[in-house]
Amino acid sequence: MKEIFSKEYNIFLGDDVFEKLAETLIHKEYSKVFVLMDNNTSLHCWPLLSAYLVNFVPIIIPDGEVNKNIRQAEFIWETLQSNFADRRALLINLGGGVISDIGGFCAATFKRGIDFINVPTTLLSMVDAAVGGKQGVDMLSFKNVIGVFKHPKEVFIYPPFLNTLNDNEKRNGLAELCKHALISDKALFEKLEAIPPDDWGVKLNSLIFQSLKIKVSIVKKDPLEKDLRKTLNFGHTIGHAIETASLLSDKVPLKHGEAVAIGIICEAFISKAIDHLSSKEFKNIVEYISNRFPKYKQKINQEQLILFMRNDKKNKEGNIHFTLLKKIGKAKVDIICEDDLIIQSLNYYQNL
Ligand SMILES: NC(=O)c1ccc[n+]([C@@H]2O[C@H](COP(=O)([O-])OP(=O)(O)OC[C@H]3O[C@@H](n4cnc5c(N)ncnc54)[C@H](O)[C@@H]3O)[C@@H](O)[C@H]2O)c1
Ligand SMILES: [Zn+2]
Structure with a gap:
């Protein structure tokens, strides 16, 4: 497992990161764990992660950029509220950049902020969207105009998720x-x-790691x-x-x-x-x-x-x-x- 430690949060990358995630959850004693996913990540990624979690509430939204909006955010807030999430609740964002952007935004604003953890499932979110602390939603087709800066508590990158990505x-x-x-x-x-070009068979772990290191070090110097x-x-x-x-x-x-x-x-x-x-x-x-x-x-x-x-x-x-x-x-x-x-x-x- 490769690790990047920064003041605000840690990133773990490897084929064995879920044990570490389970350990973190035990250590932090969250009052309730919510897992946000879209219809694809609930199908392809959730089965690989679910064995490591106990007592969680799934929140599933439809996939795609068109759903990164305030209406889906409201649905997420309402689900947190109707399941009695308090300020010690945790939201795990299991998905691509759409899920980490909207999930991070909802977590950062719900009851003035609950913890969230990103578990990115697309290459784009592994190298970019899941780190850096920018969270938000689109409005009237304008990208990311509503949002906040807030870092996840931790990021767990499991490259085998890419096997089901087209x-x-x-x-x-x-x-x-x-x-x-x-x-x-x-x-x-x-x-x-x-x-x-089109050789997608290569193992991308080390390229993802190098790319992440670049983003993390830039964001650290100028959040x-x-x-x-x-x-x-x-x-x-x-x-x-x-x-x-x-x-x-x-x-x-x-x-x-x-x-x-x-x-x-x-x-x-x-x-x-x-x-x-x-x-x-x-x-x-x-x-x-x-x-x-x-x-x-x-x-x-x-x-x-x-x-x-x-x-x-x-x-x-x-x-x-x-x-x-x-x-x-x-x-x-x-x-x-x-x-x-x-x-x-x-x-x-x-x-x-
Ligand atoms: N916050 C930031 O710093 C930042 C940086 C870059 C991009 N972004 C945002 O990220 C978004 C794009 O992210 P994205 O490209 O990950 O899109 P996405 O989240 O829409 O995911 C792309 C598609 O892949 C599916 N999918 C995800 N993981 C899968 C898996 N393992 N197997 C099969 N299907 C899977 C999703 O359901 C979706 O249909 C944009 O909204 C962009 O603005 C944010
Ligand atoms: Zn970008």
């Missing part, structure tokens, strides 16, 4: 893994490049996103806008990671234009993403995207701020970019 969902997590490498670890990017943490937004200024547009208009909306992958290409393009990312590194990034992610073929409404970017909670005074790459492994934050260059980057992607 390739699209694994690819989704790859975008965030790649982002972590691009902003701070060139050697990790080279390891990722060495895995052939409230004043400066360094903004490096984690690489690919997300354009990525989030495309994700929002797709949620509003596509029958099968882009997944978060798929939108971030497009954002990575566009923001690497902008990095080359303003921050001197070399043509060679730019080409490597574009090749890595294009060989692994299908091309988004829907029409991109550029004016609408710019509007969404201006509206992003991370921006100030109507300027659109970017995290860009100086080189692979080194990011720079708070760079203001003109609309014209953003449009050029979108055109570049569309013409690939």
Whole structure:
């Protein structure tokens, strides 16, 4: 079992983490344990975890980003309340980023805050969503506009959960893994490049661990996103806008990671234009993403995207701020970019 200890919480990763989880529960003496899952994780993941828990109340919500909203949050709060959860109750979030985001938000706000533990079940949530302390829900298709900062008590990562995850969902997590490498670890990017596209058979334990270490160390230095943490937004200024547009208009909306992958290409393009990312590194990034992610073929409404970017909670005074790459492994934050260059980057992607 691999471990990362930080002041606020500990992360355990390995094929034997559930014994540790059971130990934690005995030690903490929670008044009641609730387990939040969606219809898929209740089917595929719950049977592997349930043997380690006694006396729990399951809470099941329908899966998918469309359910990361205040109505499902209300259902979770109501279930906690009707089952007499007090402030010493615990919520275990068993699922992907949707479950850890909404579950963490509900736990952080219920009776002014109860403990929660994340047990991520998708690659994306293992490398990203389950750690970092950002919790929240979407509103009117705008991503994560309602939320809080609060850390889980502990995170238990059990990579064999990935065995039931389909390739699209694994690819989704790859975008965030790649982002972590691009902003701070060139050697990790080279390891990722060495895995052939569509080879999902490799054991990802050590890559997940390296990626997590990057996120944890960044969040530790800047928990409230004043400066360094903004490096984690690489690919997300354009990525989030495309994700929002797709949620509003596509029958099968882009997944978060798929939108971030497009954002990575566009923001690497902008990095080359303003921050001197070399043509060679730019080409490597574009090749890595294009060989692994299908091309988004829907029409991109550029004016609408710019509007969404201006509206992003991370921006100030109507300027659109970017995290860009100086080189692979080194990011720079708070760079203001003109609309014209953003449009050029979108055109570049569309013409690939
Ligand atoms: N808080 C943060 O810091 C942070 C960071 C990145 C992403 N996010 C959020 O995470 C969300 C995306 O997370 P996600 O990609 O994990 O999506 P998700 O939670 O919707 O999971 C994807 C799909 O996989 C299914 N699934 C989950 N685990 C499975 C398993 N082991 N086997 C089979 N099916 C399984 C789910 O039911 C769902 O249908 C977005 O809402 C995004 O905003 C948050
Ligand atoms: Zn992300």
